[in-house]
Amino acid sequence: MFNAAGHGGQVTEQLEDNRNTGVQDSDAWSAHKTETGVVYYYNALTGESTYQKPTGYKGELEKVATEPVPVSWDKLAGTNWSIVTTSDGKKYYYDNKQKVSSWQLPPEVCEILKNAESGSLKEGSTSLQDAATIENKGVISIDASTPAIQTGGRDSLPLRQTVAPASPSPLDLIKKKLQDAGASSAPSALATSSATSELNGSKPADAALKGQLVANNGEKLKDNNGDVNISDSSSDSDDEEHGPSKEDCIRQFKVMLKERGVAPFSKWEKELPKIVFDPRFKAIPSHSTRRAIFDHYVRTRAEEERKEKRAALKAAVEAYKELLEEASEDINQKTDYQEFKRKWGADTRFEALDRKEREILFSENDPRYKAMKHEERETIFNEYIVELKSAEQEAEQAAKAKVDEQAKLKERERETRKRKEREEQEMERVKMKIRRKEAVSSYQALLVEMIKDPKASWTESKPKLEKDPQGRARNPDLGQGDAEKLFRDHVKDLYERCVRDFRALLSEVITPEVAARTTAEGKTAINSWSEAKGHLRSDLRYNKLPSKDKESIWRRYADDLTRKLRQSDTKEKDKSDTDGKQPRSSDPPRRR
Template sequence: MNPALVQGQHALVYNPMLPPGWIEHRTPTGQPYWCNTITGQTSWLFPSPLPPLAPQETQPKKKKKQTKKKIPGTNWLFVLTHDGYEFYYDRDTKTSVWEMPQALKEPMEELKKLDEERERENKLKQENEAKLAQKEKEDADNKKRMLEEQEAEQEAKRVKLEQEIAQENDNNEQEEHAKEEGLEATEMTEEDIMWQLQQMAEAEVEETQAAAQTTPEAEEQIKEEQKKPELSEEECLAQFNQLLNERNISPFAIYSAEYPKLMTDPRFSLVPHNKQKALFNKYCNELGERVKNEKKNKKKPEDEFKDLLVSKVTQKMYWDDFRRKYKDDPRFKALSVTKEKEALFKDHVKHHLGKKRPTEEYMDLLRDTKDIRPGIRWRDAKKILEKDDRYYLVESKIDREDLFRDYLQDMSK
């Protein structure tokens, strides 16, 4: 550092134009120089100012809304400005004061209590609304979880049923394969058990009949049985299927599970033992196809509801009347959402019943035309009616004349 620039030997001068951190000194001869107190730098040249900082964009603060509150029991208003200032306004004298008059001390306390009570009520209302929203959310979550559990349970049942059917089919294939190769079973199969059960049932019936032969009534019964004509193969099959239908056999039923319930019915023994399982499976397959076709051909709930609208709704009918009158109709119940049903009803009334039919328009024309009265001839009436557009809504000339004559006949009654 130049010893000529030592601060202690020179005068310190204040200069507001200097950048931050710089101070100005003068030598004994009056020459200025500058020193930076932060960096220790000195210079004979005037320090260059720092580049100006870009002005920060500040969003204007939203002004609070000015509020006015009526002070209870007085004609004064308590006013809170948007800047947060408070003053009192006398509506009678139309004057404002900053200081609260002594007469307003008790009314202001009452106003404060009212504000606090209102605030508590608002807070309580918000808490109740929050609790209600939370409860609705929990209910919705619980409902969703229950539906998911039900769907999972149904899916599990369906998978289990498919596995059982697949297992049953595998067992059948294994049995057929064993028969083809002429293998001898080392233990009793499902078919053997069922055959033995049937043989036991037939033996039991024979024993019962043998024991009853000693009585005249039993002899008569045997004679009656012998008189019965033998059934054809088609009749036996029809009774076999009738038995399955009466027992409400499901399309997914398994022969081994249903066999003990069917074997005691005489109609089950009308078909040969070696064909019973095949006929049972055929019945289930045909029933499954029939159910599937019924579901495919079944109308959608919306279409069923529209059929009800077409057949029952009149132009003067209101939704409440329609709902009350047909609420027990299966077509009404087919659609579950009430708002959707009401919307379809109003749409039907607006677009399908909003306009009168051509015949109704033509009859309105006859009623509106005062010159149409008993005794007027058709050719004279036609000249009058042709001037109105409603005359041409009925396209058939014959229908126009017939409706005209029917109208005159009704007028003459």
């Protein structure tokens, strides 16, 4: 057996393969094609269908055939069974009462066949045996004990109903909230459970399967030996008695669309997996008719939903007003919404509306509100709004003035703080300058006291200076490198002073008269350093400079002195020459 009603009579492989196929967890998914050629996947265990390829699917999409659908329905006289022929030529048996289908010849039909063979129903038996020949390859003798594998079928299984639970409309949802659990007067029209149970029951499925063949109830079966018709009058009368009308099928199809949650303006391809396995889908055999009904439904569904929502809202408002009337004894001028909610919040009529609507209706139920006329209410309300706006403006102006005053005060405080910071910084700079000046003076005094040799080095002198008991060399007000710089400046001053003293010594000792003295070797104080040293060595100023510096200073001095002496001699010679050329007053004048 397989789910002929809920699964649309799917037969996708050869009859021999169907005998050995079993639904297992690992191979539960199977691929199928709709009438339009769209491939979808169906899970035989869960009844789920989807357009997305499942991860566990191992089949080949190229071998997927278009899903077969029932094309004819012939009742077997004297039984509840019918022979259903699909679009791919396959045939199976379907029990209208038990809602089961089978590839194997049912036992009830076998019993009738046996009785017919005995001679009681010879003509009917022939028709039934011809109907049992599913593959149309010849007359096959079948009895109740023949296994399914030999007859090319499967064991009988109950039909799988793939219809999902009904999706109630917004009107139904709100009305359902309004139903009091203990109220016996709740209207039966608000409940949707009856429609859902009827959908999951046997009536719609039976009606849908029968409705597929209303147009084909006169089709006849043929065997290999000749054409033998099943009783046309019996089949026609049964179809007219049990089969739904075309209008019923269309109505059930629309109900199915609503229950499946088909959204307004949705697409056919999107919603097809939701409805393709429903028996009511196959109850309309024509694809174009299904599509036309679907298109009309999605176009008009939005307006229907709006009407349902308006009706549901109206019903919820009326129920909430009834709740307010019932609770009027507990409501007074001091009762607010939160207190009312604590007492009556569990009532279904309270929950049926949203919070905003509940508060508005609660306020309108206030006796002070009802005591005023409609015109007076609006006038007083507008006056109150004007007063509120005026009060708000005054409060805003006061708040703004306060904010401005605070801002000005903060600005003054900020300026005062900045001025004070600047003054403090200036005072600190002056103090630092004074401290540094004092530190420099103290350090210079230390240098004068301890460093008297112009040839002293910083490396050797630094440890001596740091041992000063007054700590003048380690004063923190002296910056990095200041001590060394002051030391080098001091040594430079000492050297320059020694140079000045040595030059003064040269000027005092080596005079032009001393320079004019010549020894036996022809040496003088200006052409021989050794001769000059003899004149200078006895003075203390001579020992303060290094020898190389002494000699270089002496040479420059000697050169200057020599140049001066030469210039002096030249002037004297020129003067003497001038004096010799002038005529004497005692000489006689020359003759011409």
